[in-house]
Amino acid sequence: MDKDFLKKLVQYIRTVGPRRAAVLQRAGIFTVKDLLYYFPSRYEDRTRIKPAGACAQGEMAVLRGTVMAVQENRSRRGLIITKVAINDGLGIFYAIWFNQPFIKKNLLRGMRIIITGKVKKGYGAVQVMVEEYERDEGGDILSAGRLAPVYPLTWQLKQRFLRSIVKAALEELKGQTKEFLPERLLEKLHLPHFESALHSIHFPDNYENAERARKRFIFEELFLFQLALSVRWKELRNREKLYRCLPGGKLTTSFIENLPYKLTAEQIKVCKEISRDMESSVPMHRLLQGDVGAGKTVVSIIALLKAVENGLQGALMAPTEILAEQHYLGMREALGRYGVKVGLLTGGIRKKEKDSLLETVTSGEVNILVGTQALIQEGVHFYRLGLVVVDEQHRFGVRQRANLQHRGSCPDTLVMTATPIPRTLALTLYGELDISVIAQLPPGRLPVKTYHVPSGALTRVYSMIKEQVRQGRQAFIVCPLVEESEKIDLQAAAALAENLAAAEFKDFRVGLLHGRMRSDAKESVMDCFRRGEIEILVCTTVIEVGVDVPNATIIAILDADRYGLAQLHQLRGRVGRGFYQSHCILVASPKTKEGRARLKAMTLTTDGFALAEEDLRLRGPGEFYGIRQSGLPEFRIADLFRDWKALQLAREEALAWVREDPQLLKPESRVLLAEVKARFDSAVNYIDVG
Ligand code: ADP
Ligand code: MG
Numbered sequence: 266m267d268k269d270f271l272k273k274l275v276q277y278i279r280t281v282g283p284r285r286a287a288v289l290q291r292a293g294i295f296t297v298k299d300l301l302y303y304f305p306s307r308y309e310d311r312t313r314i315k316p317a318g319a320c321a322q323g324e325m326a327v328l329r330g331t332v333m334a335v336q337e338n339r340s341r342r343g344l345i346i347t348k349v350a351i352n353d354g355l356g357i358f359y360a361i362w363f364n365q366p367f368i369k370k371n372l373l374r375g376m377r378i379i380i381t382g383k384v385k386k387g388y389g390a391v392q393v394m395v396e397e398y399e400r401d402e403g404g405d406i407l408s409a410g411r412l413a414p415v416y417p418l419t420w421q422l423k424q425r426f427l428r429s430i431v432k433a434a435l436e437e438l439k440g441q442t443k444e445f446l447p448e449r450l451l452e453k454l455h456l457p458h459f460e461s462a463l464h465s466i467h468f469p470d471n472y473e474n475a476e477r478a479r480k481r482f483i484f485e486e487l488f489l490f491q492l493a494l495s496v497r498w499k500e501l502r503n504r505e506k507l508y509r510c511l512p513g514g515k516l517t518t519s520f521i522e523n524l525p526y527k528l529t530a531e532q533i534k535v536c537k538e539i540s541r542d543m544e545s546s547v548p549m550h551r552l553l554q555g556d557v558g559a560g561k562t563v564v565s566i567i568a569l570l571k572a573v574e575n576g577l578q579g580a581l582m583a584p585t586e587i588l589a590e591q592h593y594l595g596m597r598e599a600l601g602r603y604g605v606k607v608g609l610l611t612g613g614i615r616k617k618e619k620d621s622l623l624e625t626v627t628s629g630e631v632n633i634l635v636g637t638q639a640l641i642q643e644g645v646h647f648y649r650l651g652l653v654v655v656d657e658q659h660r661f662g663v664r665q666r667a668n669l670q671h672r673g674s675c676p677d678t679l680v681m682t683a684t685p686i687p688r689t690l691a692l693t694l695y696g697e698l699d700i701s702v703i704a705q706l707p708p709g710r711l712p713v714k715t716y717h718v719p720s721g722a723l724t725r726v727y728s729m730i731k732e733q734v735r736q737g738r739q740a741f742i743v744c745p746l747v748e749e750s751e752k753i754d755l756q757a758a759a760a761l762a763e764n765l766a767a768a769e770f771k772d773f774r775v776g777l778l779h780g781r782m783r784s785d786a787k788e789s790v791m792d793c794f795r796r797g798e799i800e801i802l803v804c805t806t807v808i809e810v811g812v813d814v815p816n817a818t819i820i821a822i823l824d825a826d827r828y829g830l831a832q833l834h835q836l837r838g839r840v841g842r843g844f845y846q847s848h849c850i851l852v853a854s855p856k857t858k859e860g861r862a863r864l865k866a867m868t869l870t871t872d873g874f875a876l877a878e879e880d881l882r883l884r885g886p887g888e889f890y891g892i893r894q895s896g897l898p899e900f901r902i903a904d905l906f907r908d909w910k911a912l913q914l915a916r917e918e919a920l921a922w923v924r925e926d927p928q929l930l931k932p933e934s935r936v937l938l939a940e941v942k943a944r945f946d947s948a949v950n951y952i953d954v955g
Contacts (some may be wrong), residue, residue: 613784
């Protein structure tokens with residue numbers, strides 16, 4: 266009974282056998298609930314149906330009639346043309362299919378059908394190039410209303426097929442479900458009940474009802490999600506950390522005084538926010554946002570030092586070995602004179618070294634441990650872990666991040682990202698108190714000059730690179746890397762490096778760097794590059810995040826149209842980190858409009874937020890970068906950008922609900938909680954909240 270029906274496998278529905286079930290499964294539809302939550306993206310208005318004679322040339326029309334005759338022809342070029350004469354009551358028109366020989370088997374004389382297609386008029390006849398058709402079963406699908414659902418289709422999923430099984434499922438469902446949203450909320454927000462909403466979203470009587478149903482499901486999804494987050498926040502807020510920092514401190518003060526530059530006002534502000542959190546008894550969960558090159562690293566070092574001067578340890582996790590090593594080297598150099606001991610743990614480290622390193626971590630001899638994901642592996646035990654910093658958090662899997670948080674005794678956590686999540690969204694996802702932003706770059710930075718050069722014009726690119734190197738600067742050349750065949754791409758990168766070293770750049774020192782190189786090889790290449798011994802670094806996107814070599818002033822990105830805006834912006838962020846004018850050359854001959862638009866956007870602005878907005882515009886809200894990787898669940902109907910108002914509403918209601926029933930003990934809360942668990946449990950357990 267009741268909810269169990271929704272949990273049943275789709276095979277349970279009449280007319281769905283194993284074969285159809287397999288097709289549905291490919292689209293991620295396993296249960297009846299999955300099917301009913303596979304919502305139409307729009308509706309087709311059946312009132313648009315009109316006689317062929319009334320259609321205009323070129324119009325997309327919906328027509329209906331009775332099949333009179335079916336004829337198959339072959340064009341001179343071998344195209345199979347199925348031409349079907351249809352009587353719409355007023356006359357005959359012809360429906361045309363190309364290369365779909367099976368159509369003629371499906372269309373029998375006397376059958377009534379509805380077709381959608383483009384109208385072509387000529388010689389007194391009306392022809393319709395069919396885009397979609399279905400049997401007009403009169404009393405069945407159509408009688409449900411004048412609006413027919415149009416579902417997003419994937420491979421093998423057909424409109425007609427979906428409509429008919431959803432219809433069948435809805436019929437079997439009648440009276441078997443229970444409402445799980447609180448009655449009071451539905452009333453307050455004027456939202457329809459579950460079952461009626463299900464009917465209305467699939468087969469609405471009118472647009473208003475369809476819209477109300479849609480609103481309900483959007484709210485439902487966001488409300489459950491916010492509820493899940495509130496529960497988790499509450500849990501986090503109730504924790505107490507074992508080690509707490511004291512205000513003030515000689516180490517941090519002296520470090521800041523001795524920096525080769527002055528911290529910007531925003532860096533100082535953020536440092537204060539972090540200090541305050543570290544001095545509180547509630548574990549910190551703070552997100553630090555700042556565009557590429559904004560100077561987040563130094564802020565994290567100051568926080569780590571604060572832990573150290575309080576007798577605690579700090580950990581810094583970076584997404585790549587190269588970045589981890591860079592942080593390690595930077596800190597060792599900057600902190601050595603304060604007697605702070607920094608360790609480096611990456612996957613590439615030898616067992617013996619690792620064992621002795623881990624011993625010093627456990628004994629507390631190491632004050633700051635820098636590393637990659639290796640940090641969260643078993644066997645890493647801290648003596649007194651006070652602070653965890655996660656750099657470039659969007660590059661980590663959500664699980665990895667969460668794992669680190671659970672280490673030790675509720676340590677403070679600071680996650681850093683260059684992904685510009687819009688503030689309204691960030692607030693909703695991370696909570697009010699937990700975001701810090703560095704909105705300005707350090708002074709004296711010149712915006713990187715960005716050019717777009719067609720693929721054929723490499724000579725020009727190379728001569729620009731030479732010019733920079735002759736002036737003592739350094740260069741990156743980024744080779745394309747397609748995931749499908751990493752090996753071949755790496756060979757191509759290696760070959761390119763070799764060719765360039767032998768010919769074009771024979772007077773220069775060229776190096777090669779890619780992700781599959783051994784750790785020590787990578788390290789030594791990066792060291793050489795940092796010291797300026799390699800002038801031109803041919804590399805893959807391994808350098809994408811975090812790499813900081815201020816003397817590098819030119820980056821050429823080959824096949825730049827293959828990357829998204831976020832990635833291009835990150836790559837460009839590898840230059841322009843010092844006082845020199847820097848250059849970014851996007852080498853590409855884009856084939857798509859979107860590819861061209863991305864390159865254009867890159868040449869027009871160096872502002873990460875502006876690019877993010879452009880990205881949003883180009884790719885649509887659902888694809889917005891950072892969000893996919895941010896560990897958020899995929900929503901079925903809600904869109905965090907489009908539905909931001911509903912998101913705010915859902916958040917308010919969820920917070921109010923938890924305030925009223927903090928233990929979630931009311932029967933209504935129990936029902937909600939079950940629903941939350943079913944939908945968001947795995948996602949929310951791992952969501953890092955700042
Ligand atoms: P990101 O925020 O991308 O991680 P980094 O922390 O790597 O940026 O900083 C980029 C560069 O800016 C580094 O070379 C760093 O030394 C420098 N930097 C950071 N803060 C300042 C500042 N206040 N003034 C001048 N340079 C700074
Ligand atoms: Mg960084």
